[in-house]
Amino acid sequence: MDRQTFSFFVGPSVFIMLALMTLPLLASIVLGMHFITFRNLDAPQWIGFQNYTDVLGDPEFWDSLEFTLIFIAIAVPARIVLGLLFALLLDQITRYRGVFIAAALVPFVMTPVVGTLIFRDMFDRGGPYWYWMQQLFEYRLFMNSTTVPLLIIFHSIWTATPFAMIVLFAGLQTLPQESLEAARVDGATWLQQLWHVAIPHLRSLFIFIGLISIMDSYRVFDSVFVLTQQNPIYDAETIMYYNFQVALSFGRLGKANAMSVLTVLGIFVVLIPFLVLTYREQTEED
Numbered sequence: 209m210d211r212q213t214f215s216f217f218v219g220p221s222v223f224i225m226l227a228l229m230t231l232p233l234l235a236s237i238v239l240g241m242h243f244i245t246f247r248n249l250d251a252p253q254w255i256g257f258q259n260y261t262d263v264l265g266d267p268e269f270w271d272s273l274e275f276t277l278i279f280i281a282i283a284v285p286a287r288i289v290l291g292l293l294f295a296l297l298l299d300q301i302t303r304y305r306g307v308f309i310a311a312a313l314v315p316f317v318m319t320p321v322v323g324t325l326i327f328r329d330m331f332d333r334g335g336p337y338w339y340w341m342q343q344l345f346e347y348r349l350f351m352n353s354t355t356v357p358l359l360i361i362f363h364s365i366w367t368a369t370p371f372a373m374i375v376l377f378a379g380l381q382t383l384p385q386e387s388l389e390a391a392r393v394d395g396a397t398w399l400q401q402l403w404h405v406a407i408p409h410l411r412s413l414f415i416f417i418g419l420i421s422i423m424d425s426y427r428v429f430d431s432v433f434v435l436t437q438q439n440p441i442y443d444a445e446t447i448m449y450y451n452f453q454v455a456l457s458f459g460r461l462g463k464a465n466a467m468s469v470l471t472v473l474g475i476f477v478v479l480i481p482f483l484v485l486t487y488r489e490q491t492e493e494d
Contacts, residue, residue, distance in 0.1 A: 233472065240466030245459045252462065259466035269467065271443075272450035273474075275357065276426065279446065280478075283364045284421040288414055290365065291372025296402075298373070299380045309374070316370040320430035327363050328435055356435055356442040363431045368424065372417045379413045380406065412486075419482045426475050447471050 240259050242252035263269050294312065298305060315323055330337045331349060341347045349355060383406060391401045432449040436442045438457075445453070451471070455464035 233469070236465045236468050240462055240469055242462045244461040244465075246461070247459075249461075255462070259460075259463045260470065262463055263467045263470055268445070268450060269447075272445040272447050275443075275445060276428075276447045279361055279364070279428065280422055280425045282361050283368070283425055284418060286365045287369050287372045287421055288417055290369045291376050291417065292410075294369065294373040295376035295380055298377050312370045312373060315367045318367075320367075321434060323367060324363060324431045324434040327359075327366070327431075331359060351442070353441065353443040357444040360428075360431050360435055360444055363435070364425070364428060368421065371420070375413055375417055376410055379410045383409050415482055415485050419479060419486070422478060422482070423475065426471065447474075 239252075241254060241256055243255045243259070244252040298308060301308060318326075329335050332338060332351075338349050341349055387405050387409075388401060391405050396404065426446075427448050428446050429448040429452065432444060432446050433452075436444055436449075447467075448471075451464055451467050454460050454467060
């Protein structure tokens with residue numbers, strides 16, 4: 209396919225995607241330079257970069273960023289590791305494999321709010337997990353500033369691990385059997401085959417899952433909204449949830465737009481290493 213034909217087919221979609229991404233970002237940058245509340249929507253006041261400096265000087269913004277980064281540091285590796293373990297188990301199963309995949313995908317395809325409500329009821333007083341912990345370990349689970357953040361992270365791992373499992377399971381199906389046979393002939397154990405053959409083969413998929421997981425982790429909102437029930441005592445606010453509070457609860461629409469712009473820049477900075485790794489993977493394959 210020549211360049212002109214390629215541009216003819218790809219150009220419109222690229223233009224639409226750039227418009228959908230660029231125009232809202234530019235609008236947020238401009239709105240972030242105004243003092244806007246629900247009372248002066250028709251006549252916003254120009255204040256320059258005041259909203260941006262307010263965000264950077266807001267301790268609650270940094271607290272929400274800290275929790276978001278902790279969330280990413282725990283949830284993303286856990287999703288990848290558990291996804292790999294379940295993918296390896298699926299690779300060994302031939303009978304009823306479809307049933308296991310369907311059951312594992314239930315949390316992933318469920319509506320986020322509904323899934324979080326069910327998850328909360330399991331750990332809430334009178335729920336099955338609350339009852340088992342009390343009976344087996346004589347431990348009563350109470351919702352506080354320690355348990356609620358852990359439940360938010362655990363819920364994210366529970367819902368997003370099936371995605372990593374499916375991606376890595378598909379990657380295992382493309383694993384060259386010749387390489388495994390050669391490793392077996394050389395006397396490699398199963399763990400050595402996994403470490404020296406399977407994991408290097410899945411490296412690009414690990415990077416892909418990491419990219420998607422980090423972006424998803426930055427926009428976590430439903431689970432925080434449901435599990436905290438908007439109670440500040442739990443100290444479990446993500447960037448997206450605090451942005452929601454600033455915009456709707458506090459009515460600072462201009463500040464919320466400035467926070468959105470800074471969040472996009474932060475996501476881009478965090479994703480740079482993964483983008484570099486992805487580029488290197490593609491150039492090595494070429």
